[in-house]
Every structure is written in structure tokens, then in C-alpha cells.
Amino acid sequence: MTLSKLHDLLNLLTNAVTQLEEACTKNGTSIPDLDKPFNTSSEDFRKDPTAALAANIIGAAALHICAIINPPQISLFDIASGTQKSAAFRICLESNVAEILQEAGPQNTSGLAALLSFQLDEASKALAHMWEVFSDPTTVKSNEPSQSAFTKFVGRGKTLWEYYDDPEQDFRRHRFNIGMHGVQRFQPENIILSSEFAINVLINDYLFRYDPVYDWKAVPAGSALVDVGGGVGTTQLCLAKEFPQLKIIIQDRSHVWREKDPDALESGRVSFEAQDFFEPQPQRDVSFFFLKQILHDWPDEYCIKILTQLRKAASPNTKLLSMDTVIQHACHDNSDFTGVINGAMPDEAPFPLLANWGAVNPMGYRADMIMLAFFNSRERTLRDAISLFEKSGWRLTERCLEAPDPLRGVQCQVKAHWRYNCGQTYM
Ligand SMILES: C[S@@+](CC[C@H](N)C(=O)[O-])C[C@H]1O[C@@H](n2cnc3c(N)ncnc32)[C@H](O)[C@@H]1O
Known part of the structure; x- marks a missing residue:
């Protein structure tokens, strides 16, 4: 390999440092100082999407340079x-x-x-x-x-x-x-609320786009949201507080249900239900089924059972919101879902970085290994997800990236929000 790749990476890194500096000056923020103890405000600079992206480019380029230049035996020993x-x-x-x-x-x-x-x-x-x-x-x-x-x-x-x-x-x-x-x-605060966001960021000539999760304000009063496998109910608490018109039901196995979040109960807008998601759902009018970090726990055959139960209980207007990691390929992906799935394609890192942001985007791949070790399951690519939903009677209509900084290093368990519609496709 010629040294030109190193120059390319260095240019990318230098431009990103300039962008980060400009963003920090504009916002009155600064980057963490390793000589001082951790302080929550030392992460404030990342709230600006331009700064967050610049930080990712800097990290990805620096690690990419290390991968090229470090002796292989040292890299191997680091892993082992x-x-x-x-x-x-x-x-x-x-x-x-x-x-x-x-x-x-x-x-x-x-x-x-x-x-x-x-x-x-x-x-x-x-x-x-x-x-x-x-x-x-x-x-x-x-x-x-x-x-x-x-x-x-x-x-x-x-x-x-x-x-x-x-x-x-x-x-x-x-x-x-x-x-x-x-x-x-590892996610933006109140991730489920991050609606009404639509920011475009231009950095190093690459356009990054952030999409809304859901326009909760537009949801009619009394609409029911069922959080399937919702654990102790933390995700829904902020939704219940901000949007009191929603009726929120959190389901999980009965053992988990014993530990329900007291704050959520106090709010009075949340109820808990012991429900095995492999069993038929109670018949009622549900506006949203919500699945967060459920499908990655289960191999395809089991996911299809869960999704099919939800499909059977859904009305034509029921939406399914699923939050899970979308695994990106390390190489460029030229799939084109234009006009089929809104926001389908993830933003790729600028060349010569790996398209999936390489070492600054490890969380999804780590989670993938954990799912394998625990459940013989996995994190899925967008294509995997499309296929899974199709087989269960749902149609994937939209993918929303989280806002405001989905590519932040530790946050790169990129929570994609897919919106599904009950279409005509149910078998
Ligand atoms: C990874 S946790 C996700 C919890 C929650 N959705 C969240 O994001 O915080 C998976 C949840 O699935 C629940 N679960 C596992 N098997 C289940 C089943 N058969 N029926 C209902 N819930 C189940 C677990 O108890 C656990 O709370």
C-alpha cells in the first residue's frame, strides 16, 4: 500500500478537527480533558450533531491509522x-x-x-x-x-x-x-420522544440526515400503545409523562412484572400486564405495538412467532414500532430502497474509512456476539429485518435514525426505528 491512504486519513482527521473546533467555539463547549475527572457536562459538545460527527470521523480515522501502522502481533495480543x-x-x-x-x-x-x-x-x-x-x-x-x-x-x-x-x-x-x-x-435521552426532528448536517461534504421517530402529538387521545416485552417499563415513562393522551400497557413475563417501575405506576397512565409474547394477545383496539430490543434476543423462527401473534391482534390501522440495532456492512452497500422504505439506507462513513465507521461503531457488533452467546440469535441487517417482517405479515415502511447523534462512538448501537404498517400483505 502506498502512503497516500495515510495522507487521505490524515486530511479527513484534520478537517474534522477544524469542524469540531468551530462547533465548540460556536456553542461554548469543549472536549473532555483526560487530566480531569469525568463530568457529565464534558460530553455536552456531542449534543451538536456537527461536533458529534466530527468526533466520530476523528476517532474512526485515528483507529484506522493505528490498524494500518501497528505491528500485527501487537494488535492480535491486544485482542487476546x-x-x-x-x-x-x-x-x-x-x-x-x-x-x-x-x-x-x-x-x-x-x-x-x-x-x-x-x-x-x-x-x-x-x-x-x-x-x-x-x-x-x-x-x-x-x-x-x-x-x-x-x-x-x-x-x-x-x-x-x-x-x-x-x-x-x-x-x-x-x-x-x-x-x-x-x-x-448509549442512546439519546428520551429516545422514544425524539420526534419532530429533521436535521441535515453537512460535514466534509457528506450529508447526514436524522429522522423523526414518531409524531406522538398527532396521536388521537385514548390511543393504546402496548410495549411488548417492555421489562420494568422505563422506556415508556417519559412517553407517558409527555403525552398523557396515550394509554400505555407494558407487558412482560410475570417475574419481571413484579419489579415494575414505581414511577411509571405513580404516573397512573401506565399499566402492567403479565403476557407471554408467544401466546395470543388479548383482543382489543391497539394503535401501536412497540418492541424494543426484543427481536434481537430471538432466532428468526421465534421472531416470526412473536410478530405473527402481534399481527393477528392488529387492526388495519395498528402500527408496529421496533427499536433494534441495524447492522451495517463494512463495505459500501449499493442497495436502493428509494420509494419503498423511507430512510432505509444508513449514512456511510466518508472514504477511505470503512463504510460502517469501523472501530468507532462497535456496539452493534458486540451486541451481535452477545445475542449469539445467549440465544443463538443475532443483530440484523436491514435486509434481514425486511425479510423477517414480510414472513410475519408486516410491511416495513420506514426506518428512522436516532437523533441527534446516532454515530457517536459509544452510541453506535445504532437504534434504528422501523415503522411497520399492516398492509394487505398478511398471509
Ligand atoms: C432485552 S430485554 C428488553 C426490555 C425492554 N423492552 C427494554 O428495552 O428495556 C428483553 C425482555 O423480554 C422479556 N421476555 C423474555 N421472554 C419473554 C416472553 N416469552 N414473553 C414476554 N416477555 C419476555 C424479558 O423478561 C425482558 O424484559
């Missing part, structure tokens, strides 16, 4: 020894050394700490057994959650959800539920 950092981190976390996580107050930090703790406990243990699953001809191609690394080697025959039902695992189940609050730390 990653468990040392995880082990040290877990000790810090469990023994409360990581006081820094508490600086922003318990509401904001406990979710993140619980999520990290889950990652270092259940998830790390399951991932450690991936080779055993891959090297066994009876499990390597399995699409059954009962054959996953977690079920076979950690849950001793129980899937994650069955494992959490065991009273001995009350602590871990509780931690998982709190950890789902932590997931929100």
Missing part, C-alpha cells in the same frame, strides 16, 4: 488479552472502586454499573464457551436458544429468561432489569 482488562475492571466494579460511576448520582449511574456488571458476569461467562459450541457439530449451526453457550455452560440447561426465574438468581434478574436502564446511556 482483552480478558485481563475485563477481569481487572470487574474487580474494580464489584468492590466499588469505580466511584467515578456514581458521580452523576444514583439514578444516572446505577443502570450503567448494572449493565457493565452483567457484561462482566453472565455475558463474559457465556462468551468464554463459544468455542465449545462452535466445535461441537450438534450445536455449531443451531438456531435454538436451548443450545446456546449460555444455556449449555452457564445456565445448566436453562435459557437466560428461565435462569432469571430461579429465586436464587433474584439478584441477577434485578441487576439485568436495572441494566436495561443503563442501555439508555
Whole structure:
């Protein structure tokens, strides 16, 4: 390879630093100072989409340069020894050394700490057994959650959800539920509310577009939204507060339902229902079915069962909103969904970066591995999603990128919001 690629990357990086500087000067923000303790306001600069994108370009270009220039054996050892950092981190976390996580107050930090703790406990243990699953001809191609690394080697025959039902695992189940609050730390605050957003950002001559999730204000009073597998109900709380005209029903397995969010209940606009999503839904008028981080837990065959139950309970006007990661290919994708699915194609990184933003966009791919280890499931590409929904009687009509900074490093578990319509396509 000639050195020109390095020059290209360097130019990209330098231009992005200039853009970031201009955005920070305009907004009166600054970038974090590694010599000072973490402070929530040190992340404020990313609220400006131009600054957030510039930061991503800088990070992606810098890591891309490292990948080219570092000796391969060092890169390999970094990967292989990653468990040392995880082990040290877990000790810090469990023994409360990581006081820094508490600086922003318990509401904001406990979710993140619980999520990290889950990652270092259940998830790390399951991932450690991936080779055993891959090297066994009876499990390597399995699409059954009962054959996953977690079920076979950690849950001793129980899937994650069955494992959490065991009273001995009350602590871990509780931690998982709190950890789902932590997931929100990787998304824009009030992600579900991020409607009425339509920003265009021009950076390094590339146009980035952000779309609305849903125009909740336009929803008629009394409309019912059913959050299927909604956990303890945190996602819906802000929706209930902002849009009191909505009637919100949160469904989950009965064990989770015991832990429902007290704030959500107090609001009086949210009710909880024990409901297995593989079973028929109660017959009633539902305006929205909402699925957040449910489908990625299940292999296709199971997703089709869940979606088909929702389809059977839907009226012609029912919409299905699904929030999940959309995995991007590392190479350029020239699919064209123009006129078929609004906002279908993700914004790709500028050349010569990898189209999927490479190392600054790791979250979706990490989650993909976790879904495999726990459930023999996966994160899906847009094409995967289209196919899944088609097979279940739904038509994917729209994909909304989150706003305002979907490409932010840690946030790159890009929550895409797909809007589905009950069309004429139900079999
Ligand atoms: C990854 S969590 C997502 C929770 C919530 N939607 C959120 O984003 O915070 C998956 C949820 O699916 C629930 N779940 C698993 N199996 C279920 C089933 N058969 N019926 C209903 N909920 C189920 C779990 O209890 C858990 O709360």
C-alpha cells in the first residue's frame, strides 16, 4: 500500500478537527480533558450533531491509522488479552472502586454499573464457551436458544429468561432489569420522544440526515400503545409523562412484572400486564405495538412467532414500532430502497474509512456476539429485518435514525426505528 491512504486519513482527521473546533467555539463547549475527572457536562459538545460527527470521523480515522501502522502481533495480543482488562475492571466494579460511576448520582449511574456488571458476569461467562459450541457439530449451526453457550455452560440447561426465574438468581434478574436502564446511556435521552426532528448536517461534504421517530402529538387521545416485552417499563415513562393522551400497557413475563417501575405506576397512565409474547394477545383496539430490543434476543423462527401473534391482534390501522440495532456492512452497500422504505439506507462513513465507521461503531457488533452467546440469535441487517417482517405479515415502511447523534462512538448501537404498517400483505 502506498502512503497516500495515510495522507487521505490524515486530511479527513484534520478537517474534522477544524469542524469540531468551530462547533465548540460556536456553542461554548469543549472536549473532555483526560487530566480531569469525568463530568457529565464534558460530553455536552456531542449534543451538536456537527461536533458529534466530527468526533466520530476523528476517532474512526485515528483507529484506522493505528490498524494500518501497528505491528500485527501487537494488535492480535491486544485482542487476546482483552480478558485481563475485563477481569481487572470487574474487580474494580464489584468492590466499588469505580466511584467515578456514581458521580452523576444514583439514578444516572446505577443502570450503567448494572449493565457493565452483567457484561462482566453472565455475558463474559457465556462468551468464554463459544468455542465449545462452535466445535461441537450438534450445536455449531443451531438456531435454538436451548443450545446456546449460555444455556449449555452457564445456565445448566436453562435459557437466560428461565435462569432469571430461579429465586436464587433474584439478584441477577434485578441487576439485568436495572441494566436495561443503563442501555439508555448509549442512546439519546428520551429516545422514544425524539420526534419532530429533521436535521441535515453537512460535514466534509457528506450529508447526514436524522429522522423523526414518531409524531406522538398527532396521536388521537385514548390511543393504546402496548410495549411488548417492555421489562420494568422505563422506556415508556417519559412517553407517558409527555403525552398523557396515550394509554400505555407494558407487558412482560410475570417475574419481571413484579419489579415494575414505581414511577411509571405513580404516573397512573401506565399499566402492567403479565403476557407471554408467544401466546395470543388479548383482543382489543391497539394503535401501536412497540418492541424494543426484543427481536434481537430471538432466532428468526421465534421472531416470526412473536410478530405473527402481534399481527393477528392488529387492526388495519395498528402500527408496529421496533427499536433494534441495524447492522451495517463494512463495505459500501449499493442497495436502493428509494420509494419503498423511507430512510432505509444508513449514512456511510466518508472514504477511505470503512463504510460502517469501523472501530468507532462497535456496539452493534458486540451486541451481535452477545445475542449469539445467549440465544443463538443475532443483530440484523436491514435486509434481514425486511425479510423477517414480510414472513410475519408486516410491511416495513420506514426506518428512522436516532437523533441527534446516532454515530457517536459509544452510541453506535445504532437504534434504528422501523415503522411497520399492516398492509394487505398478511398471509
Ligand atoms: C432485552 S430485554 C428488553 C426490555 C425492554 N423492552 C427494554 O428495552 O428495556 C428483553 C425482555 O423480554 C422479556 N421476555 C423474555 N421472554 C419473554 C416472553 N416469552 N414473553 C414476554 N416477555 C419476555 C424479558 O423478561 C425482558 O424484559
